[in-house]
Amino acid sequence: MAGKKTKSGMISHGIAAQNRKGRFNYTILETTEAGIVLKGPEVKSLRLGRATITEAYAAERDGELWLFNSYIPEYQGGVLSRFDTRAARKLLLHRKQIDHFLGAVSRSGSSIVPLDIHFNDRGVAKVTLGLGQGRKKEDKRHAIAERDWQRDKARLVRSKGKDY
Structure with missing residues (x-):
């Protein structure tokens, strides 16, 4: 939950929910x-940073792109x-962008993955969508090994800097 917090503990800018998986x-x-159509209490709940999009996915319905299975809890502020x-x-994209994403999904079997929900500099909620190819088990192992090596390398550089 990154971003500026207001006096009430709400996020005015930054990430409200993230899909690390x-x-x-x-x-x-x-x-x-992409923009996202939300109701007032949903925006307030998002600003508290309590949403979850780990099981969410984007798909086509009636020629438009929609975000399914995202969890935004009810706002408890007396509303x-x-x-x-x-x-x-509903996700808000230009027709050309929707056609591009849906064409890639039908052509190459890609998936539209919501990566995060964030607030831009103007305070408007946006969803970062990624066009992704599913990874195989060995690719995931390679990604874990690469991440571990980067972490160890950073640790070594930090410890070398303290010796001088």
């Missing part, structure tokens, strides 16, 4: 930023309006 399970070929916490939410 998305980058691990898929090789991300390209990314794009009377209730909403479905796992409702499908």
Whole structure:
């Protein structure tokens, strides 16, 4: 949960929810930023940083792109309006972008993976979508080994700097 916090503990800029498994399970070929249609209490709940998108996916419905299975809990700030916490939410993209993503999915069997939900500099909620190819087990092992090596390398560089 990165970003500036206001006095009420809400995030005004930065990441509200992140899908770390998305980058691990898929090789991300390209990314794009999409708007998302939300209700008022959903935005307030997102600003508290309590949303989860680890099981979420984006798919086509009626020629438009929708975000399915994302979890945004109900806002507990005394608002009377209730909403479905796992409702499908419409993603806002240009027609050309939607056609590009859907064409890649149908052509090469790629998947549209939501990578994070964040607030831009103007305070508007956005979703980063990635076009990804599923990784095989050996690719995941290689990714783990590479991540461990980068961590060890950084640790060595830090410890060498302290000796001088």
